[in-house]
Amino acid sequence: MTGSGVTGAPRGVLVPLALAQFICSFAGSNMNVMINDISTDLDTTVQGVQVAITTFLLVMAALMIPGGKLTDRFGRRRCFLTGLLVYGVGALLSAAAPGLGVLILGNSILEGVGTALLIPPVYILTTLLFTETVTRAKAFGAIMAMGGVGAAAGPLIGGLITTALSWRAAFLFQALVVLLIAVLGRRIVDPLPPDPSRPFDVAGAALSAIGLILVVLGIQAADNDIRLMSVLIILGVVVLAGFVLSIRAKERAGREPLIATSMFGNRVANLGLVTQLTQWLLLMGTSFVVATYLQVVRGYNAVQTGVIFTAATLGLLASSLAAARFARRRTQRTLIMTGFFVSVLGVAALITLADRSLDPWAFAPGLLLIGLGLGAMLTPSVTVVQSSFDEDQQGEISGLSRSASNLGSSLGTAVAGTILVANLTGSAYAAAMITLAGVGIAGFTAATFLPRHTVSGRRSGSGVEAG
Template identity: 65%
Template sequence: MTGTTAAASQSTIRRIIAPLALAQFICSFAGSNMNVMINDMSRDLGTTVQGIQLSITLFLLTMAALMIPMGKLTDNIGRKRSFLIGLVVYGVGALITAAAPGLWAVILGNSLLEGIGTAMLIPPVYILTTICLPDIPTRAVAFGIISGMGGVGAAAGPLIGGLITTGISWRAAFLFQALVIALILLLSRSLTDPLPADPKRPFDTVGAILSALGLFVLVMGILAADTSVPLMLVLVLVGVAILVGFFLWVRRRERAGKVPLLSTSLFRVRVSNLALITQNLQWVILMGTSFTVSAYLQVVRGYNAIQTGVIFTAATVGLLLTSLLAGRLARRFSQRGLIITGFVLCVPGVVLLIALVEGTTGGWPFVPGLFLIGAGLGLMLTPSVNVVQSAFPERVQGEISGLSRSVSNLGSTFGTAIAGTILVANLQRGGEAYGIAMAVVAVLGATGLIAALLLPRTATASAGGPAATARPA
């Protein structure tokens, strides 16, 4: 009987995980593969490095801004339906981008449609995993696979994108995404949604608009730094003001007994707050490093897409190595310990990318730093997600999943916007601009390490268990 139950459990995991993990992979891949196409796309589309950076950042921003509203909408339209609609929207966006005659079409197809599609399909990935796999150890394994595939997608994006771009065309990379989406749609036929949709569930439209608008204006302010510092300051302040207005609106709805877009109770669990910070800064490191190193290699040193992608293999190998060991390490070390170790590897990795590259001409000096960053991220991506998701009951998994994914994607957005803007605005200064951009990434990584050190030991006893012992701060 036990053997039959175990076999059924394994069958359920495979049936659920295959489409969900592949979906996380392709969305993460989309966030990093364009980094190695900067020269090819800018030449073909008649635009600039700033134009390509804008499209990449807008893609990441669209995901981040819409992740919370889309996470809430899954309750109204159903988890599986949201997942499938998101796949279709994403696929259409990929096809439009593949045929793009100019930058405007890339922004429409990639930045907007692929961003919207990702925001619709990613929350159901984590919600369906949670509600379909009720026992914590099995769920932890599933989260590990899904988060690991996300990390692999982001780390391998430059290599795969470089191979396709150099071997065929940058447009073929988007056709590749469309083909993967088609495969996921086929695999999704076996997915089931245990909970019925509730179309009458209240939806906070004003809150959704305020949160999305605030994040958009804030990030656009960061991007404006290379053109006008006064404009940057104005936009950043306006963005912050709108986000403050959003939280005041949420509190007002809660006090009136109405359902807000985002419950303030989600921010009353100290362990989850700290884990969300580590999540955000992990993706700052990954995407900030990916864009800055890629842009520097292509624009300053003249590397092509495949040469750039091959150098990034070091990060992919490091991430795969530690991801494969994650299950074994999880049985021996706490989630807190793995997150701390991850940052301890990442921060020196960024420092090496600054120190070893100075005064060199080849690609090998990038390898040690990228390997350490990949290895560190492989260790801590899954524990951070586990801590956040497991800190809350199933009834709020839609909210916390949307918040968690939004925070991670904001990290990707900030990494590309902040480090990328520092580099792009000072490309004429070459290595000096690269060093400053990477130094900012190192400081933000050190901030993540501090947040990890503040995680309570009692709430993270093992990577396989929940963080349910966390108490409101």
């Protein structure tokens, strides 16, 4: 690496990486405004569509750590392009789905697997290619802004496409964007050679994936069978405990586990991961609950619902664009705390204002505040985590970081969505939003334990937080 901070053409590299984060985040939220259309067309229920959405997010979370490890063995560029291919096939299959089962296969499974393959390389390549503090911060800011905009604008874009054409066209839109990314991605040059001899912990990957899936499925079962919920969650915790024992045993035997236990020994990174999980839980939970409430209870169509979410998109864009200026004057800890505080105010506004008025624009102030808060803190949280580790650990921490974010997304849809779907009324909406407010407060509390100052880290251009 040179003092320029970048190898190759930075702008040419950054565009496909940022677009990849955009489309994956878009896929996680755009279906929220298609609930009525999909359930009618495929002869299923709101719960059925919720399962498809949550499964997509869960597959991403469960496979993100293995996806990050595979980049070391097969190369970051190859995994990125392979992920795009799998994702594109899934999008096309979803567009032609004759029933819920095929939709789950295309959207939830194939798009989820594709995302798990292509997203870790996005963050690893950004860390490796952008070596100066300023250029790396701008690159991460652009990627996280595109991710946040994708999630926030997903309902609007999805609503416009669904109303103008059909919900199937929204998946064709995803396929076209993936094709564009693949064309632009030809410029990407992997700065490190792949290591085919690098071992891959199959048992660890299976245990971590199964454990996470069981826990989230247990949460989803809460509205139908409390006993089943308890059994699934307990089984999930047991499997995850087995995963921890497995990686410790491999380390003691001198073998390479799926993820090193040292990844969990960094206090600052752990706090950053908690803030990432709660941010995405808050964002995706709010998106699903508000979109479902507007369509099923208030009777709005896809485009009406999507337009209301414009407020969140504008808020997120505004604070994301100002994030670089904020970062020069405020610490990452301050930005994350402020983001959670503003977001919780937004949730409170959604509970008080929206529930007292039939005007759909009563939702705008709350969504605007949530967008402003999330835009201010998404990038600082990622920077805290990624910059806490050396370059040779970027594959592992990138996978863990993205897994935490996507687990938060799936939990947001599962937890808040289950509360709402169990009883589609105004009181259930309020209960779901109060739960999300509690999540925001928990994220704020975790952020207060982050260090107050930033010091220069061991890597060139890193910003490792001082304890």
